[in-house]
Amino acid sequence: MLTFDEYQQRVIASVGPLPAQRRPTAEVADLLGMVTAESVRSAVALPGFTNSAMDGYAVVAADVQRATEESPVEMPVAGDIPAGDTRQLELSAGSCWRIMTGAPLPTGADAVVQVELTDGGTERVQIRGAVDAGTAVRRQGEDVQPGDEVLAGGTLLQPRHVPVLLSVGVDEIAVLPRPRVAVVSTGDELVSPGEPVAHGQVVDSNGPMLGALARECGFEVAEVRRAGDTAEAVRQALSELAQTADLIVTSGGVSAGAFEPMKLAFEDSDHFEFVKVAMQPGKPQGIGTVAGTPVFALPGNPVSSLVSFLLFVAPAARVLAGRDPAVPTVEAAVAERWTSPPGRQQFARVVFDEDGRVVRPIGGQGSHVLGGLAGSQALAIVPAATTEVAVGETLRVIPLEGLA
Amino acid sequence: MLTFDEYQQRVIASVGPLPAQRRPTAEVADLLGMVTAESVRSAVALPGFTNSAMDGYAVVAADVQRATEESPVEMPVAGDIPAGDTRQLELSAGSCWRIMTGAPLPTGADAVVQVELTDGGTERVQIRGAVDAGTAVRRQGEDVQPGDEVLAGGTLLQPRHVPVLLSVGVDEIAVLPRPRVAVVSTGDELVSPGEPVAHGQVVDSNGPMLGALARECGFEVAEVRRAGDTAEAVRQALSELAQTADLIVTSGGVSAGAFEPMKLAFEDSDHFEFVKVAMQPGKPQGIGTVAGTPVFALPGNPVSSLVSFLLFVAPAARVLAGRDPAVPTVEAAVAERWTSPPGRQQFARVVFDEDGRVVRPIGGQGSHVLGGLAGSQALAIVPAATTEVAVGETLRVIPLEGLA
Numbered sequence: 001m002l003t004f005d006e007y008q009q010r011v012i013a014s015v016g017p018l019p020a021q022r023r024p025t026a027e028v029a030d031l032l033g034m035v036t037a038e039s040v041r042s043a044v045a046l047p048g049f050t051n052s053a054m055d056g057y058a059v060v061a062a063d064v065q066r067a068t069e070e071s072p073v074e075m076p077v078a079g080d081i082p083a084g085d086t087r088q089l090e091l092s093a094g095s096c097w098r099i100m101t102g103a104p105l106p107t108g109a110d111a112v113v114q115v116e117l118t119d120g121g122t123e124r125v126q127i128r129g130a131v132d133a134g135t136a137v138r139r140q141g142e143d144v145q146p147g148d149e150v151l152a153g154g155t156l157l158q159p160r161h162v163p164v165l166l167s168v169g170v171d172e173i174a175v176l177p178r179p180r181v182a183v184v185s186t187g188d189e190l191v192s193p194g195e196p197v198a199h200g201q202v203v204d205s206n207g208p209m210l211g212a213l214a215r216e217c218g219f220e221v222a223e224v225r226r227a228g229d230t231a232e233a234v235r236q237a238l239s240e241l242a243q244t245a246d247l248i249v250t251s252g253g254v255s256a257g258a259f260e261p262m263k264l265a266f267e268d269s270d271h272f273e274f275v276k277v278a279m280q281p282g283k284p285q286g287i288g289t290v291a292g293t294p295v296f297a298l299p300g301n302p303v304s305s306l307v308s309f310l311l312f313v314a315p316a317a318r319v320l321a322g323r324d325p326a327v328p329t330v331e332a333a334v335a336e337r338w339t340s341p342p343g344r345q346q347f348a349r350v351v352f353d354e355d356g357r358v359v360r361p362i363g364g365q366g367s368h369v370l371g372g373l374a375g376s377q378a379l380a381i382v383p384a385a386t387t388e389v390a391v392g393e394t395l396r397v398i399p400l401e402g403l404a
Numbered sequence: 405m406l407t408f409d410e411y412q413q414r415v416i417a418s419v420g421p422l423p424a425q426r427r428p429t430a431e432v433a434d435l436l437g438m439v440t441a442e443s444v445r446s447a448v449a450l451p452g453f454t455n456s457a458m459d460g461y462a463v464v465a466a467d468v469q470r471a472t473e474e475s476p477v478e479m480p481v482a483g484d485i486p487a488g489d490t491r492q493l494e495l496s497a498g499s500c501w502r503i504m505t506g507a508p509l510p511t512g513a514d515a516v517v518q519v520e521l522t523d524g525g526t527e528r529v530q531i532r533g534a535v536d537a538g539t540a541v542r543r544q545g546e547d548v549q550p551g552d553e554v555l556a557g558g559t560l561l562q563p564r565h566v567p568v569l570l571s572v573g574v575d576e577i578a579v580l581p582r583p584r585v586a587v588v589s590t591g592d593e594l595v596s597p598g599e600p601v602a603h604g605q606v607v608d609s610n611g612p613m614l615g616a617l618a619r620e621c622g623f624e625v626a627e628v629r630r631a632g633d634t635a636e637a638v639r640q641a642l643s644e645l646a647q648t649a650d651l652i653v654t655s656g657g658v659s660a661g662a663f664e665p666m667k668l669a670f671e672d673s674d675h676f677e678f679v680k681v682a683m684q685p686g687k688p689q690g691i692g693t694v695a696g697t698p699v700f701a702l703p704g705n706p707v708s709s710l711v712s713f714l715l716f717v718a719p720a721a722r723v724l725a726g727r728d729p730a731v732p733t734v735e736a737a738v739a740e741r742w743t744s745p746p747g748r749q750q751f752a753r754v755v756f757d758e759d760g761r762v763v764r765p766i767g768g769q770g771s772h773v774l775g776g777l778a779g780s781q782a783l784a785i786v787p788a789a790t791t792e793v794a795v796g797e798t799l800r801v802i803p804l805e806g807l808a
Binding site: 024025026028029032044046047048049055080082083084085086087088098100101102103104115116143144148150151156158159160161162163164165166167169171187188189190193194197198199200201202203204205206208209211212213215216229255256257258259300302306369370371372373374376400401402 | 617633
């Protein structure tokens, strides 16, 4: 029996980052959640041209240095410079341009007087206050210089990176692609959602749940399928999926029964291993490769599948994606006692209370209990040495919302 | 000037939940992130049939009550019951069936002896320990009874709800749809990403960023478009989008300049209002409706747009979706002083340090600074009365990752 930490480390060490791809920057909406493979350096200055930070009048600061409320300086207005004006304009001494926020400053101007300090004139204007040179001027390149690194390699792309990525004049960036995860359910008792359910049969809910988890965690779902319950059918399905998927996750067929298709298919393979992990739920696990593609074989109970996905498959897929494999946790205090099996690290379904500061156990902890799974909000981590979780104790818990 | 809280409350109060839709349960992968409009009650019992919780032998517990390691009870094996066996089987007294996890218990059996307590025989088996009636048996309906509520109305659908939803024999559920958000950028200075950028022009990065934010927050993006810089062009674009979108967000054209297209288009409308909010960034805001569709007009600076989206548009869209409008925050301590303008609630760009427990300010706080926006990890909320943020002070901060 492996400890939980031993097996999780083995899983994480079994995979490495996917090869980087060059993708058009203009497709940035599709790149969010991916990690940059190298730093992004600007090809341009930002701002690209010196412009006004205010709506007002572009002036030479020296021309208005004696302007006051009581004794305004009046000067002719050469015209309007709206945002988007592409003309190369000049300022003549003793005059000004009316200028809008973001519009290019005319050559010769060194400050902008905000409209509130004037009478707002369009032919001639009265300036009612002095400004220093540089006032309300955004200088070309003051934000970013050509060659500046605007994103480090290893950055997880988020909406806030969109403006700078689209503005730095770079056509392509190198990213690690989203891992393509294929999901396979095994078990002759399964029928697809919507099909009639006979005595002895159950709806395949693991496949759709694992697909949903993969998408929620930011991966691409290559396919969700059921394989028959023979070793041959399972081998065939995984060989096909290994052609296109970066990672395959199966559920079912890994425990002690006489007809365990994953075990029958791969227990003699040099590239596969079936282990017992000192955890509850999720004890039987399989890990291996098919045609070089990593495969994680999870137990078939829905609760075991969900827990195994979050603790093993998601961290491995994050490694493929160049992301941090760590499973995010928060701290919470125990509000109601429960028991945990000796020698096994428990991941107990709990609900939050008091704004997320405390947790209490929910429903039966049997791993087939769908109602309790749906009602739970987090998994509380109980160390293997603990057999009774006491009120007031502090535990790390894994929230089941916001998995991305 | 409105306080931040006054305006945020006005925004939230201006919208209500969208009408519910009935959607096929089998499409649950597309329903994740939506909220149930009413409770979901099971049409079936779960488990649907009494079944084995272990791989082992289905027996009458009384038949093996004297079995021990030293003195096993031997009995004939009537056959195998694999998972998925749809036969209605019976157990004859004094015999047993070999049975797999999840397989239906034969009539007459009341317990399962796990395989580890036997010699694993297939014709005859030696049972080496007694079991109580009910051992390793999952009774029909012990998880869910027909008519039980398995999901309350108002539940935000998550991967963990998939198994129960697909298993309860319900063809359709009522959900609030994902709000369709249309994004419009105004400004004659804008060119689309990938187009050549002339003197005086800038790439439209707000539209793609607001679209990315909408998707990240769990909404549907109806369209991202640019409108010309005239009042007529803006009115036309919004009238078109109001036909299909549930919410329209615009950026630019709301401040004090002479050519502000949103203001020119709607300042005389009875259904629109332009206000100043005591916050930094994000002071000029517009709120209204076009053909009954809510419109939020944000300032055009990228930083102002992002902050305004998270604080006003996302909460409003969450109301449409039946979700909690509250903006999630965490607490952090200040590691480095900065200043805040008097009388305005500041949303300062900060980075986390020491595992997220402390924050420090990043880059210039000017609202046009793309580099600083990309590098920030959170927005620290500085109350309007504070002008200097001191080291050691505790602030609420809004993380910029995991927005869903």
